[in-house]
Amino acid sequence: MGRLSRRTFALAALSALVTAGEARAVPGSRPRRTGTGGVGEMRGVWLATVVNRDWPSRTGLTAAQQRAELLTHLDRAVAAGLNTVLFQVRPCADALWPSPYEPWSQYLTGTQGKDPGWDPLGTAVTEAHARGLELHAWCNPLRVATHTDLTKLTAAHPARRNPHWTVPYGGKLYYNPGLPEVRAFVQEAMLDAVTRYPVDALHWDDYFYPYPVAGQVFDDDAAYDAHGGSFATRADWRRDNINRLVRDMGAAVRRTRPGTEFGISPFGVWRNAATDPLGSDTRAMQSYDDIYADTRRWVRENWVDYLCPQLYWHIGNSAADYAKLVPWWAQVAQGTGTKLYIGEALYRAGDPAQAAAWQDPAELSRHLTLAARHPEVRGHVFFAAKEVGSDPVGAMRRVTADHYGVAAVPPR
Numbered sequence: 001m002g003r004l005s006r007r008t009f010a011l012a013a014l015s016a017l018v019t020a021g022e023a024r025a026v027p028g029s030r031p032r033r034t035g036t037g038g039v040g041e042m043r044g045v046w047l048a049t050v051v052n053r054d055w056p057s058r059t060g061l062t063a064a065q066q067r068a069e070l071l072t073h074l075d076r077a078v079a080a081g082l083n084t085v086l087f088q089v090r091p092c093a094d095a096l097w098p099s100p101y102e103p104w105s106q107y108l109t110g111t112q113g114k115d116p117g118w119d120p121l122g123t124a125v126t127e128a129h130a131r132g133l134e135l136h137a138w139c140n141p142l143r144v145a146t147h148t149d150l151t152k153l154t155a156a157h158p159a160r161r162n163p164h165w166t167v168p169y170g171g172k173l174y175y176n177p178g179l180p181e182v183r184a185f186v187q188e189a190m191l192d193a194v195t196r197y198p199v200d201a202l203h204w205d206d207y208f209y210p211y212p213v214a215g216q217v218f219d220d221d222a223a224y225d226a227h228g229g230s231f232a233t234r235a236d237w238r239r240d241n242i243n244r245l246v247r248d249m250g251a252a253v254r255r256t257r258p259g260t261e262f263g264i265s266p267f268g269v270w271r272n273a274a275t276d277p278l279g280s281d282t283r284a285m286q287s288y289d290d291i292y293a294d295t296r297r298w299v300r301e302n303w304v305d306y307l308c309p310q311l312y313w314h315i316g317n318s319a320a321d322y323a324k325l326v327p328w329w330a331q332v333a334q335g336t337g338t339k340l341y342i343g344e345a346l347y348r349a350g351d352p353a354q355a356a357a358w359q360d361p362a363e364l365s366r367h368l369t370l371a372a373r374h375p376e377v378r379g380h381v382f383f384a385a386k387e388v389g390s391d392p393v394g395a396m397r398r399v400t401a402d403h404y405g406v407a408a409v410p411p412r
Contacts, residue, residue: 040411042306042341042379043404044084045077045388046138046265049107050091051146054385059110063117066108070120071127073385078131080388080396081404085128086203086265086381089121089193090139092146093159093175093186097121097196101189103154113154125197134200134410136263137193141186141204141245144173158185167220170213177209177241178223187249194256200410201261202253206310208242208293211285238292247303261305265343265381266295268309268325270332280328284320299338306411307338308381312345314357315366323370330374339378339411342371346382350393361394365402378411 048054055073056066077085089096094105094112097120103113108120121137128135144159145152148168153160159173165185167176175182194202209218224234231237250262267287271279275286278296287293298304309329313320326342333340344367348358357363364382371377382388388396 040378041408042084042308042339042381042410043082043408044086044134044136044308044341044379044381044410045080045082045385046086046381046383047073047088047385048091048383049088049096049105050140052107056108059107066116066120067118067123070124073389074124074127074131074133076385076388077133081400081407082382082388083132083408084134084136084200084381084410085124085385086136086138087121087124087128088138088140089124090137090190091143092140093144093157093189095121095189095193097193099189099192101158101185101192103157112152113156121193121197121199125199129198136201136203136261137190137197137199138203138205139190139193140207141190141249142175142177142209143207144175146172148173158189164222167218169210169218170216172210174210174218176220176223177245178220178227178238180227183241183245183248187245187252190249191252191256194253194260198257199260201263201305202249203262204249204264206265206267206287206293207291208245208287209238209291212290235289235292239288239294242292243294243297243303246298247301250303250305263306263308263339263341264295264298264304265308265310266293267291268311268313268343269320270294270296280320281324282320283318296332299332299336299340302336302338304338306341306378307333308341308343310343310345310383311367312343312348312383314348314355314363315370316357317355322367326371326377327374330376333376340376341379341381342367342377344380344382346387346396347384349387349391349395359393361398364395365398368399368403 052058056069093102095102096105104115106112108116125135144166150160150163159166165175165182167174177183228237253260253262269282269284269286271286271288272282273279287295299307311322311325313322315322329340344364348354349364391397
């Protein structure tokens, strides 16, 4: 695409506007949007790379094989009526592009730091845009490794050069967000993707401070002693660390590439009403208290362009009812300007280990019908890409048939 002249590309883009519902300008610019009133609807899918969950199917494939698998996922998204792919490009303090900050991901070749011979993120952006899809670069901000052995990292890995940045917990290794230098570094590393590529958004998942593990302590004593003196409790200090990370990252994305968005898909419960009258009618883990993520504040302060809470429960769930959480989140987003999408558990549909509701192919379709009653809900994102292909009970096909008969572009 880079070899096209501006005139040639403009003509191609005009043709794409007629056939795909949007036209894109030269690489690096924002796409022009079309659709009813310019409102649009998010119809997204997460494409996970950690432990080769969705892509590539295994380590060690050739560059051509990896590319072919990636294009298959993009084509499946189009066939399902989706318009956005959230591509995991920094699963474990690594990169699926030639980053000057972090090593190549081991999930490509089987060896961390080994050049796969091509640029997955660059290819994904170009090929997604050619299909009329948005491409959101999905990063995990603080996970370093799915083990705790620093010596397994490449010799030049920032975590090996700065072991005091890391905390082992629950069998995994994390960067410590209580250190200002850690927050600065991880932002710089992720911004490299925004600087290099015309991604439509930078996207974070739900891992901030790690999910609680019984009997284990996240050892940030030294960081708290050095930086937590002005806070009444360690919990308040930890929340402030994450708030700073979120607020500063959003500002940096907008400053680096105006028009590119910053979005987060957090755990679906902020606080339970039994804990806080502002909370939801749920009895579940609380992101505010357990992983120190004040997700409600991020929406109301407009630190993020969109929030996509993971409402991975069925309608009628006794601890966290989808039918109660959707209106709660809609009320949080009302009047804020922050777009609200809903994260959907496609992976549960047809899984025999899940509740009976998930054996019904219509469960997810009912989710979209319910959410449509709330104008604050601007769309849905499905976890994950592998199940868009396998679709064991036809839940994704039912969603497409019931709700995606007419094409839509994402909200802008």
